[in-house]
Structures are given as structure tokens and as C-alpha cells.
Amino acid sequence: MTLRQAMSQDNIFREIDEELRSDRMRALWRRFAPYVIGAAVGVVVLVAVNEGWTWYHANNAAQSSDELYEAFDLIDGGDLAAAQTQLDTLVADGSGNYPTLAQFRKAGVMAKEGKLAEAVAAYDALANSQSNPRLRELALVLAGTLLVDGGTLADVESRVGSIAVEGSPLRNAAREALGLAQYKTGDFTAAQASFEAVINDPLTQSTVRNRMGYYLAQLLAQGAVAVEPEAAADAAATAIDDIVSDEAPAAEATAEDAPAETTEAVPAAQ
Structure with missing residues (x-):
């Protein structure tokens, strides 16, 4: 066999091998093409669903935000009945965390209407249903603050006692509510200790x-x-100076200084 014949045979075998490989690839493609195409379509569908859900959620959240601010405007305007209706709708149909915010505001409206028992029950229900520990503590502090005037010392302690400790972000609001409840029952030493704990923080x-x-x-x-410790003496002297100058700090307190939507019980001289 000459060299030219050998090369010709090699070319023939190579072409046959390539044809066989091509046939195998076509067979494999025909076999697996539906799965590959299906997977690609699935990825596209998942992306489209995710984008659609994100848009839907954002749109609903924006709508819930608008509804909540509408309720705030109704409250500021004194139309508490309409505000309650708006908040009920938001609780039932709202998106994201807005239903929870609406529940807090609804309890505040109850307190503003003088329905203290209903407001406390609403805050207690929020505390029992919240997985977020900070929201749970907030509900308990708000309920405890309302109970300073409408409940007993035990009622207040059962709600804020575990919060009036180091490490809790709401410890000073809890200590203040506890101190006022202690003052109300005549336990002045305990009340003094609660107030001084806030001062010394x-x-x-x-x-x-x-x-x-x-x-x-x-x-x-x-x-x-x-007995008047030095820190308490300084704070008391500052408070007295403010009172004399008609700038009592109790009148300067803002919503950031105490729980919202509560009435502040100030010890009165007997």
C-alpha cells in the first residue's frame, strides 16, 4: 500500500468517525433537548415571577403606607371613628409590616378615646403575637404605662418588670412606668430607686x-x-430651676422620650 492510499484511507475513517460523532450528538440532543429547553424556560419563568412579586409587594407596601398616613391625618383631625375604620381595613388587607403598625396605632386611638381596658388588651394581644422581641417589649411598655393610672402595681410589674433591666433598649421607659406605679401605691423608696436608675443611666x-x-x-x-444622693440632688435642683423659670421638663418631653400615645402620670404633692 502506497503512502497516498494510506492517507486516503485515514481520511475516509476520519470522515466516518466524524459522521458517527455527529449522529451521536444529534441523538443525544433529540433525547435531552426537551429537558434543556424546559430548564431554560423554568429559569425565565422564575425570574419573571420574582420580578413580578417584587413589583407587586412594593406596590402594595406603598399603598399600605398611604393608607396608614391617611389614618394619621384622620386622627390629627379628630375623626377617630373614621381613623379606626381605616386602621381596621389596613390590619385586614395591608402589606408588609403596616398591619402591625396599624394595630399599634389602633390601640393608641383607643387610649385617646378613654377606652383604657380595650387599649391594654390590644397591646397585650400584640405582645403575645409578636415574634420580634423589640415590638413585643414596646407593646408591653405601652400597656404598662396605661396601667399606671388604670391598674395596680402588680399589673404594671407583670408587663414592664422584665424590661426595666440593663440591656433592654426600653429599660428607662419601663423604669419610669414602674416608678410612677410604685409612687401611686405609696412605695416611695422603690419609686426613688426606679427614678434614680434612669438618672444614673x-x-x-x-x-x-x-x-x-x-x-x-x-x-x-x-x-x-x-436621703438624697448627689446625682439625684443635681437632677432635682435642675428640675426645680426649670420649674421656677416656667420651663418644667415635663412640658418639654417629646415622643422620643416616652412611649407614644400615653398619658404621663406625674407625682403630685399630697
């Missing part, structure tokens, strides 16, 4: 610290405080 805002000093000044005026 380095993270306490100045307006809150002055308000605690105002409470201590009331205790001092009654003779209920026998």
Missing part, C-alpha cells in the same frame, strides 16, 4: 433625666425622700 437623654429629677423634686417636697 449614661445613655439617658437630658430631657428624660430632667423629668426624673422633677419626680424626685416632688418626693423631696413631700418629705418622702430621706
Whole structure:
């Protein structure tokens, strides 16, 4: 066999091999093409569904936000009945976290209407249903603050006692509610300790610290405080100066200093 014949045979075998490979690829493609195409279509569908859901969720969240602010406007305008209806609708049909915010605001409206028992029950229900520990603590503090006037010391302690500790973001609001409830029952020593715990907290805002000093000044005026620590003396003196200058810190307190939608119980001289 000559070299030319050998090369010719090699070319023939190569062409046959390539044809066989091509036939195998076509057979494999015919076999697996539906799966490949199906997977590609599935990816496209998943992306489209995700984008559609994101748009739908964002659109609903924006609508829920508008509805919540409409309820706020109704409350500010004094139309509490219409506000309650708006909030009920948002609780039932709202998106995202807006139903929870609506429940908090609804309980606040109840308190504003003087329905303290219903408001406390609403806050308790929120506390029992929340997985977020901070929202749960907020509901308990708001309920405890309402119970300063409408409940017993045990009622307040059962809600804020575990929150009035170091490490809790709402510890000072809880301590204030606890101190006021203790004052109401005549336990002045415990009330003094609760107010001083707020004063001595380095993270306490100045307006809150002055308000605690105002409470201590009331205790001092009654003779209920026998021993006055230096920190309490400074805070009480500041509070008295503000009172004399018609700038009592209790009047300067903002929504950031105490739980929203609650009435502040200030110790009164007896």
C-alpha cells in the first residue's frame, strides 16, 4: 500500500468517525433537548415571577403606607371613628409590616378615646403575637404605662418588670412606668430607686433625666425622700430651676422620650 492510499484511507475513517460523532450528538440532543429547553424556560419563568412579586409587594407596601398616613391625618383631625375604620381595613388587607403598625396605632386611638381596658388588651394581644422581641417589649411598655393610672402595681410589674433591666433598649421607659406605679401605691423608696436608675443611666437623654429629677423634686417636697444622693440632688435642683423659670421638663418631653400615645402620670404633692 502506497503512502497516498494510506492517507486516503485515514481520511475516509476520519470522515466516518466524524459522521458517527455527529449522529451521536444529534441523538443525544433529540433525547435531552426537551429537558434543556424546559430548564431554560423554568429559569425565565422564575425570574419573571420574582420580578413580578417584587413589583407587586412594593406596590402594595406603598399603598399600605398611604393608607396608614391617611389614618394619621384622620386622627390629627379628630375623626377617630373614621381613623379606626381605616386602621381596621389596613390590619385586614395591608402589606408588609403596616398591619402591625396599624394595630399599634389602633390601640393608641383607643387610649385617646378613654377606652383604657380595650387599649391594654390590644397591646397585650400584640405582645403575645409578636415574634420580634423589640415590638413585643414596646407593646408591653405601652400597656404598662396605661396601667399606671388604670391598674395596680402588680399589673404594671407583670408587663414592664422584665424590661426595666440593663440591656433592654426600653429599660428607662419601663423604669419610669414602674416608678410612677410604685409612687401611686405609696412605695416611695422603690419609686426613688426606679427614678434614680434612669438618672444614673449614661445613655439617658437630658430631657428624660430632667423629668426624673422633677419626680424626685416632688418626693423631696413631700418629705418622702430621706436621703438624697448627689446625682439625684443635681437632677432635682435642675428640675426645680426649670420649674421656677416656667420651663418644667415635663412640658418639654417629646415622643422620643416616652412611649407614644400615653398619658404621663406625674407625682403630685399630697
